[in-house]
Amino acid sequence: MACKCAMRQAKVSHVSLASVAHPLASAAAQLRVLNDEPRARRPFTEALATSGLTPLTATGITVFQINVGKLCNQTCGHCHVDAGPDRREIMTRETAALCIQALRATEIRPSTSRGAHRSSIPTFAGC
DSSP states (O other): OOOHHHHHHSOOOOOOTGGGTOGGGSHHHHHHHHHHSOOOOOOHHHHHHHHTOOSOOOOOOOOOEEEOBSBOSOOOTTOTTOOBTTOOOBOOHHHHHHHHHHHHTSSOOOOEEESSOGGGSGGGTTO
C-alpha cells in the first residue's frame, strides 16, 4: 500500500460526474433514464406476490447506515453518491451528533458508513 502522503500528491485522473457537468449527475436525470427507458419490468406488487412476500412488512432495523458526505479520496465508477476529491459536501458535526444520538437510542450495532470515506470527513477522521 502506498503511503498516504504519496496518494495525496498523486494527480487525480478521475473526477465526479458533477464536476464535469454530466447529465447523470442529476438525480432527476437518473430517474428519467430509469423510468423512461423501455425494459421488461413487472410491477413491484406482482414481483412481491410471486415471491411469496405479500404483504410486505417490516421486520425491524438491523443496519443504521449514514452517508457522511461526498468528499472522498477516490472516485469510483460504482459510487452511488458520486463522491470524489473534487466534491466538498460533508456531514456537519451537528448532524453527526444527531446520528450518533439516534443510534445510541437503539439496539443496532454500528457497522458501516457510506458516501465518502470516513477519513475524508473531519468529524469522522480517526474513526
